[in-house]
Amino acid sequence: MKDKLTRKNIILGLLICFLPLLMYGIDDIVDFLSRYDIYLGWPGGEYMLRIIVRAGVYMLLAVGLNIVCGFTGLLDLGYVCFYLIGGYTAGILMARLGVSYWIALPLAVLHGTVWGLLRGAPTLRLTGDYFAIVTFGFAELFFRIIRNEQWLVGAPNGQLRGIPAPTFFGITFNQNWHNYYHILILLTLVIFITYRLQHSRVGRAWVAIREDEQAAESMGINVSRYKSLAFAVSAAIGALGGGFIAQFQVSISVPFFDFWESILILCMVVLGGMGSIRGAMIGAAILGSLGEVLRPGFIIPYQFGNARYLIFGIILILLMRFRPSGLSLKKA
Amino acid sequence: MAQLLEQFINGLVLGGIYALIAVGYTMVYGIIQLINFAHGEIFMFGAYLALMLITVFNIPFWIALPASMLLCALLGMLIDLVAYRPLRDAPRLSALITAIGISLVLQNLARMIWSARPRLFPTETLPAFLVSEVNMQTGEILNAIPLPGGGILPYRDVFILLLAVVLMIGLNRLIYLTKIGKAMRACAQNRVASNLMGIKTNQVIAVTFAIGSALGAIAGIMVGLSENITPTMGYYKGVAAFAAAVLGGIGNITGAMLGGIIIGLAEVFGAGYISSGYRLAIAYIIMIAVIVIRPSGLFGKSTGTRA
Numbered sequence: 001m002k003d004k005l006t007r008k009n010i011i012l013g014l015l016i017c018f019l020p021l022l023m024y025g026i027d028d029i030v031d032f033l034s035r036y037d038i039y040l041g042w043p044g045g046e047y048m049l050r051i052i053v054r055a056g057v058y059m060l061l062a063v064g065l066n067i068v069c070g071f072t073g074l075l076d077l078g079y080v081c082f083y084l085i086g087g088y089t090a091g092i093l094m095a096r097l098g099v100s101y102w103i104a105l106p107l108a109v110l111h112g113t114v115w116g117l118l119r120g121a122p123t124l125r126l127t128g129d130y131f132a133i134v135t136f137g138f139a140e141l142f143f144r145i146i147r148n149e150q151w152l153v154g155a156p157n158g159q160l161r162g163i164p165a166p167t168f169f170g171i172t173f174n175q176n177w178h179n180y181y182h183i184l185i186l187l188t189l190v191i192f193i194t195y196r197l198q199h200s201r202v203g204r205a206w207v208a209i210r211e212d213e214q215a216a217e218s219m220g221i222n223v224s225r226y227k228s229l230a231f232a233v234s235a236a237i238g239a240l241g242g243g244f245i246a247q248f249q250v251s252i253s254v255p256f257f258d259f260w261e262s263i264l265i266l267c268m269v270v271l272g273g274m275g276s277i278r279g280a281m282i283g284a285a286i287l288g289s290l291g292e293v294l295r296p297g298f299i300i301p302y303q304f305g306n307a308r309y310l311i312f313g314i315i316l317i318l319l320m321r322f323r324p325s326g327l328s329l330k331k332a
Numbered sequence: 333m334a335q336l337l338e339q340f341i342n343g344l345v346l347g348g349i350y351a352l353i354a355v356g357y358t359m360v361y362g363i364i365q366l367i368n369f370a371h372g373e374i375f376m377f378g379a380y381l382a383l384m385l386i387t388v389f390n391i392p393f394w395i396a397l398p399a400s401m402l403l404c405a406l407l408g409m410l411i412d413l414v415a416y417r418p419l420r421d422a423p424r425l426s427a428l429i430t431a432i433g434i435s436l437v438l439q440n441l442a443r444m445i446w447s448a449r450p451r452l453f454p455t456e457t458l459p460a461f462l463v464s465e466v467n468m469q470t471g472e473i474l475n476a477i478p479l480p481g482g483g484i485l486p487y488r489d490v491f492i493l494l495l496a497v498v499l500m501i502g503l504n505r506l507i508y509l510t511k512i513g514k515a516m517r518a519c520a521q522n523r524v525a526s527n528l529m530g531i532k533t534n535q536v537i538a539v540t541f542a543i544g545s546a547l548g549a550i551a552g553i554m555v556g557l558s559e560n561i562t563p564t565m566g567y568y569k570g571v572a573a574f575a576a577a578v579l580g581g582i583g584n585i586t587g588a589m590l591g592g593i594i595i596g597l598a599e600v601f602g603a604g605y606i607s608s609g610y611r612l613a614i615a616y617i618i619m620i621a622v623i624v625i626r627p628s629g630l631f632g633k634s635t636g637t638r639a
Contacts, residue, residue, distance in 0.1 A: 075425055122624040128424055129367050130623050133578070137616040140571075148609035259567075263432060270429060307444060313436030320430045321418055
């Protein structure tokens with residue numbers, strides 16, 4: 001995937017760069033048509049942008065989870081715990097201690113990384129199912145700590161409200177299009193780093209560990225070190241997403257970070273094809289927007305609740321049965 | 333002291349229920365090395381199916397109980413047939429992800445069919461001795477044994493414990509004394525070799541799923557006798573029961589029974605004396621500690637790191 005300035009890529013690039021303009025432009029067109037009594041089912045540019053930003057966060061998380069699940073081949077069932085750590089670290093620092101976002105975000109990432117390493121250390125020699133169970137247990141513990149320790153968050157159930165928007169020389173970044181470019185920059189950075197890692201000595205070591213840990217070790221790869229690195233990078237990306245979502249959502253609470261969120265991100269990675277950055281992003285884009293469409297009250301009646309998870313479950317089962325390599329072209 | 337005794341009994345009862353569920357996890361893991369995430373959901377379905385049989389079809393409790401077990405056994409076998417059997421030779425991760433997918437589907441299906449509203453068995457449909465109460469005016473205790481110090485031991489709890497013990501002994505006899513039990517043990521040792529010896533492994537696995545699911549269903553009904561039935565109960569209780577299976581050494585049936593009792597006691601005492609908010613966290617902590625320190629569990633043979 002060298003730099004290819006094909007027409008398709010240029011158009012895609014321009015589209016990504018000017019997406020908010022396009023959204024607001026469609027708003028104007030819809031507005032104009034409505035004067036002539038022509039109504040399109042357009043939910044509004046601001047709403048669309050919010051969905052796109054949220055899908056962007058999912059892309060970030062999917063790329064992060066892909067490092068552990070896809071590259072090193074370990075099933076992480078508790079990825080959401082880094083998302084939670086990032087979100088609450090940044091949120092508490094900003095809303096309760098008045099720290100600037102530009103300091104809170106790196107601190108959140110650092111905090112997430114530390115926990116990634118701490119969680120990783122005892123699990124280094126575990127593989128497969130046992131690793132999955134430990135990650136799951138860790139996420140549930142963090143979930144419960146945030147829910148129960150009121151002194152930490154200041155409200156029951158982890159309700160953290162009034163997280164201020166970041167400011168930069170007097171400009172407050174609270175518009176949806178601000179957040180769009182914000183997540184775009186973060187995502188670009190993360191993809192650049194993971195892409196470089198994947199195609200470096202480190203990435204090859206990860207894949208070697210995935211294919212055969214013992215063989216990798218006997219070829220001189222320091223398995224513990226490379227696994228720890230994978231845990232740290234993955235955790236850092238998760239915490240970055242959390243830090244961003246804290247200021248984007250303004251208020252966060254624990255249901256936002258429950259076990260099913262981990263499963264949703266896993267589902268994205270699996271759908272896109274484990275081990276592929278592009279796949280993870282496509283999976284996140286599809287399920288992120290599908291999740292929005294299938295939210296209760298839109299197509300699915302309210303009383304069915306989170307029926308979208310039913311569909312995600314079916315997707316997981318069918319994929320594993322008929323196409324374990326996901327949407328990517330690589331045959332697994 | 334009276335409270336201690338009461339807590340102890342509560343812990344035992346909860347432990348008995350966990351043991352019943354944990355056996356389902358451990359038997360399946362022992363044979364096909366799969367963490368059957370859907371098992372907790374089968375347990376939840378057991379409670380809901382019994383509730384539906386009783387309230388919608390007006391079937392008496394004593395018939396609804398085995399009927400629900402049978403339906404859940406069929407459900408377990410169906411899941412194995414449709415989802416797990418095609419993946420027998422696929423990478424282990426695929427089967428695990430499929431199990432999570434099935435768990436998602438079943439849990440949300442339950443939510444769609446029965447709504448998320450917590451439910452209880454209507455007391456008038458239950459056998460009289462399972463409904464114990466203390467008459468506040470007369471101080472008369474119905475269907476319960478008074479404990480020294482003022483607490484009561486409901487017949488219901490005695491019933492749950494006895495049932496759990498009887499089922500456990502029955503399962504133990506089944507595994508060690510019958511032909512199918514022998515086949516199951518053989519499959520757990522080496523599935524390919526068992527197949528070569530003429531054991532129909534797929535049938536044995538189906539029977540394992542059926543037994544585990546039936547025991548899970550009965551555990552679900554037992555929980556429904558004293559607690560609310562909700563679509564998420566399978567998830568919460570399932571994880572605690574899984575912790576019990578891990579604690580006892582996964583694949584080890586006797587270990588799962590003892591693990592269930594230990595987790596049940598730890599949960600009740602932890603909730604009573606540490607913090608009720610961390611009720612389930614105790615099971616998670618035990619589970620993580622066991623996996624990290626001694627992956628083969630308390631009673632399992634030390635086999636190093638199980639892949």
